[in-house]
Amino acid sequence: MLDQKALETFQPVNKPFFDGHAPFRVKPSDLIKSIEISAIEAREMVDDPLGNAPKQPFGFLNSVWQHFREGLKDDDKLWLFKSHHQVGWFVNEMRLGYARVNGSEIESHFIVQVIELPRDVDKQIPTNAMRGKGKRK
């Protein structure tokens, strides 16, 4: 089994999941729109009415976001992205998040949502792709 250090050599910040296929990369065609940090943090604010999550951007995952933020340079831009990625036999995922762009280079990314796309979109709604894909730190 690969350990976390080995995984990190394959994967960028907020690591997508090692799956035996090509490492996930955000492509220029995946970029949707440029977005400011303040706008991201406003739209990703978690506010549970029962108080069962921290009221902060990305909730329990705020520390992961802070780590991503710390890696930003002054001239970096953040872009909302949506990508499709094959993770196994007949398994495709949609991944949404924020990409760090510097000039024409996509430097790293922060994934917010991972949704498995059904084989037959007419038969069911998407299921989640994360079964067994996470890697514990």
Added chain:
Amino acid sequence: MTAQAPERILINGDTQGLSEWPLETYIGLGGQLPELNDFWSSANRRGYVGTWQIIDERLYLIKIRAFLKDGGFGNLGDFFPGYPDRVFAHWYCGALTIPEGKEIEHENSEFQAKYERDRLIQFENGVVTKTIIRHNGEAPEGAHDPFQVAAWWQP
């Protein structure tokens, strides 16, 4: 591969098995959990069993039982310090599949058994957006129900 102990969900007063592992999404997005004993059982490679509940159209983790690497069992407070009673699964997007009715086909592999119906509940950031019932067919006489399957592995 040995069939894996499912996560559980309290729904309509019953405990049912889940085909998905929502906490793996959390781990995959970078969330940290305590170190778990990977060798708890071949029927539980992930090292924990969580119990989930939908309250006011939101998905919550209400209980977890895990075998920690340094010995002993871990609970929700060990996984989410400061939240020992309930955790809002805001990270979860996609669907949960809850088998219903009797078993049509049995497979001793990961989540391959088929039941008469599947309740598919779709979530966006932990909030229910859609529920549909998928009908898979009729079970033979004497087939068992998903709850029996969900309950077979007790941590």
